[in-house]
Amino acid sequence: MPVGLLLIVIAIVLFVIGLAMRRRPRLGEPGAKPIGRLRRGAPEPQPEMAAAPRPRVVEMHVIGDEARVTFDVPIAEDDEILNELLTHEAIEVVREKRHSLPIDQVTTVVALAGRGDVPRQVGRSRLDAPGQLPPRLDIPSVLHLAHIGFDPIDQQFTSALPEHVPAVASTSSDDVLEPVGTELRLPRAIDLGLRTQGIDPLAMSAGQLVTGTLSLFGYKIAPGARYGTFIAEKAGVRTYIREDQYQKGGYPEVEDLTVREFMVEFMSSQADRGLLVSDKYGPFEIYEKEKREPRVRFVTRERLQRFVDSLALG
Numbered sequence: 508m509p510v511g512l513l514l515i516v517i518a519i520v521l522f523v524i525g526l527a528m529r530r531r532p533r534l535g536e537p538g539a540k541p542i543g544r545l546r547r548g549a550p551e552p553q554p555e556m557a558a559a560p561r562p563r564v565v566e567m568h569v570i571g572d573e574a575r576v577t578f579d580v581p582i583a584e585d586d587e588i589l590n591e592l593l594t595h596e597a598i599e600v601v602r603e604k605r606h607s608l609p610i611d612q613v614t615t616v617v618a619l620a621g622r623g624d625v626p627r628q629v630g631r632s633r634l635d636a637p638g639q640l641p642p643r644l645d646i647p648s649v650l651h652l653a654h655i656g657f658d659p660i661d662q663q664f665t666s667a668l669p670e671h672v673p674a675v676a677s678t679s680s681d682d683v684l685e686p687v688g689t690e691l692r693l694p695r696a697i698d699l700g701l702r703t704q705g706i707d708p709l710a711m712s713a714g715q716l717v718t719g720t721l722s723l724f725g726y727k728i729a730p731g732a733r734y735g736t737f738i739a740e741k742a743g744v745r746t747y748i749r750e751d752q753y754q755k756g757g758y759p760e761v762e763d764l765t766v767r768e769f770m771v772e773f774m775s776s777q778a779d780r781g782l783l784v785s786d787k788y789g790p791f792e793i794y795e796k797e798k799r800e801p802r803v804r805f806v807t808r809e810r811l812q813r814f815v816d817s818l819a820l821g
Contacts, residue, residue, distance in 0.1 A: 594630030714750030
């Protein structure tokens with residue numbers, strides 16, 4: 508083969524190889540394959556999820572031989588499971604504070620919880636020796652439901668939209684709506700998980716129900732650009748959430764202006780999905796909005812039990 512022709516062939520081959528390399532996605536880009544020590548057949552890295560929510564500590568004191576930890580957790584009754592969770596969590600709080608507070612003389616860790624001026628004792632743990640804490644225990648799975656492989660937001664978007672608009676209760680400005688929790692049947696794990704976040708299921712708003720539940724399922728919840736809005740993120744998918752709260756004496760149905768504002772805010776947020784969550788009833792127009800824009804859903808009062816029931820099925 509003449510030298511000139513050979514050089515042309517080599518140039519063409521190099522050009523084709525270079526073009527193929529440029530088209531190959533780099534690591535971190537869509538379509539890129541893991542490289543390095545990940546062998547064929549090795550499991551893909553799992554998406555990062557938020558840590559399990561922990562009860563908020565109001566105060567901790569060492570009084571005599573007792574370390575007392577008070578949590579901002581509403582207590583409705585003598586709940587053995589919740590009491591045990593808080594007792595274990597109190598030990599972990601003492602473990603985290605042991606370098607800043609003297610615990611050499613501590614023989615008992617006391618957990619207190621509740622709302623009001625006088626918190627209630629919910630558990631006591633006796634130490635084997637003064638200042639000697641028991642081995643660390645894993646946080647009970649009831650506080651972190653991401654392991655079950657179910658996503659409550661995905662469920663909202665994969666379920667078929669109703670073919671017919673269901674009838675809702677007649678509403679007028681004279682109606683007074685009770686807190687949504689008084690009308691809902693919550694799974695046991697969700698009830699406990701909400702309480703540990705300081706949310707009272709009987710007094711909560713629809714927004715607290717949804718954002719608190721998403722935290723249990725591994726979502727990171729961050730405040731949005733305006734009051735009453737949030738960004739929920741998990742596995743790289745962002746969901747814009749707007750809460751529409753009911754105020755006593757207000758109209759018990761979501762207003763048209765609220766629906767229009769939500770649609771504009773969702774488009775501006777550049778989120779992948781959008782949820783309008785409300786204590787109020789949904790107007791008929793929300794069904795048409797969902798059909799026209801499949802990336803949004805309205806979780807209004809008449810739909811909240813369906814949202815809760817999907818958690819139990821999951």
